[in-house]
Amino acid sequence: MNTKKNPIKRMLGIRGMGSALTGFAALILIYIAFGLQDPNVFSGDNIQNLLRSMSKYLLVGIGQSYLLITGNIDLSLGSAVGMSAMISATLMSSGVSVGVALLITLLACLCVGLINGFLVGKFKLPPFIATLGTMFACRGVAYMVNGNRNTNAIASGIGKEAADAFQNFFYYGKTLGVYNSFWIAMAIFVLFFFILSKTRTGRHIYAVGSNPDAAQLSGVSVFATTTKTYLVSAFCAYVTGLILCAQSGMGNMEAGNTYEMYGVAAGVIGGVSPLGGTGLLLGTLAGAAVWQTLENGLNMIGAPVGIQRIVIGIIVVFAVLLDIVVRQNSGAKIGAKKKEEKKHSAQNSTKTV
Numbered sequence: 001m002n003t004k005k006n007p008i009k010r011m012l013g014i015r016g017m018g019s020a021l022t023g024f025a026a027l028i029l030i031y032i033a034f035g036l037q038d039p040n041v042f043s044g045d046n047i048q049n050l051l052r053s054m055s056k057y058l059l060v061g062i063g064q065s066y067l068l069i070t071g072n073i074d075l076s077l078g079s080a081v082g083m084s085a086m087i088s089a090t091l092m093s094s095g096v097s098v099g100v101a102l103l104i105t106l107l108a109c110l111c112v113g114l115i116n117g118f119l120v121g122k123f124k125l126p127p128f129i130a131t132l133g134t135m136f137a138c139r140g141v142a143y144m145v146n147g148n149r150n151t152n153a154i155a156s157g158i159g160k161e162a163a164d165a166f167q168n169f170f171y172y173g174k175t176l177g178v179y180n181s182f183w184i185a186m187a188i189f190v191l192f193f194f195i196l197s198k199t200r201t202g203r204h205i206y207a208v209g210s211n212p213d214a215a216q217l218s219g220v221s222v223f224a225t226t227t228k229t230y231l232v233s234a235f236c237a238y239v240t241g242l243i244l245c246a247q248s249g250m251g252n253m254e255a256g257n258t259y260e261m262y263g264v265a266a267g268v269i270g271g272v273s274p275l276g277g278t279g280l281l282l283g284t285l286a287g288a289a290v291w292q293t294l295e296n297g298l299n300m301i302g303a304p305v306g307i308q309r310i311v312i313g314i315i316v317v318f319a320v321l322l323d324i325v326v327r328q329n330s331g332a333k334i335g336a337k338k339k340e341e342k343k344h345s346a347q348n349s350t351k352t353v
Helices: 007-012 017-037 044-069 077-093 098-122 127-144 160-172 180-198 200-210 212-217 222-248 259-269 281-300 305-352
Strands: none
Touching (some): 017 281, 044 281, 077 098, 077 127, 098 127, 160 180, 180 200, 200 212, 212 222, 222 259
């Protein structure tokens, strides 16, 4: 008798895979629906722009998904994006070389991740409160770093050639016919997908999200795991900030505003549970694509911005409600199975006596 499972069944049996595949199915249907309304949706230029715009949502979605799986959240992510854009642009517009500017910006963003990790993982502050505080702090740094004003063009400090190289690498340039920002986002996605699905750190992240007390008793450091996830969020904010800086060629104090919510939406739409312990980055990829396709398609057919936000808001709420219903049904089935096992055990004991 062959005991090996069918590969397709084994894949579908992965927790969260169903939600991820549902997200991709929804993406295809939404894209086709908008394409039937306006054939320009299918154009090569539109697809290129869609992929480039999606990269920012995917990056912040990765950061928030890591945290959502542990049962946490990062409200400071969007402000860290703005801080990254402003610090890097301020340094470059002041004549600091690109490499040094990027290194200083990276260290600043990782400091935010460490602070969030200590506040939530070590001092047990509720993540909502801890990251609300760092959200205001990061936005304050974004305002102050250039004296409460947007920066000059980065080309004014590092020169046109260096500025063009920076902007082409992070936003305007193409590789194999696709914008570099998409390839950057996909490279980071592959890295963090591997970490989450194939390493011990990934298993610890799921364990902490499922039951932090049980994880601690099993030898998992909740503090270290929580800090790692906040560092992932900070790194994703850092790269997103550089993309925004490259896009505009300068620093904007309001860059990254509400991006923390975009990240949550990308994860939740793709089946990452805000209750912790469940979700795949594959779903986050689908969620980011759904979000950007909705935004792009509604723009193409001329829908008002208000309608766009309402539609996306409804989808996010529906996704969370669906997750709760699925969890409740799973819990009920598990409870019924345990009761049945206890019943059979009691009957067997009676027969033995």
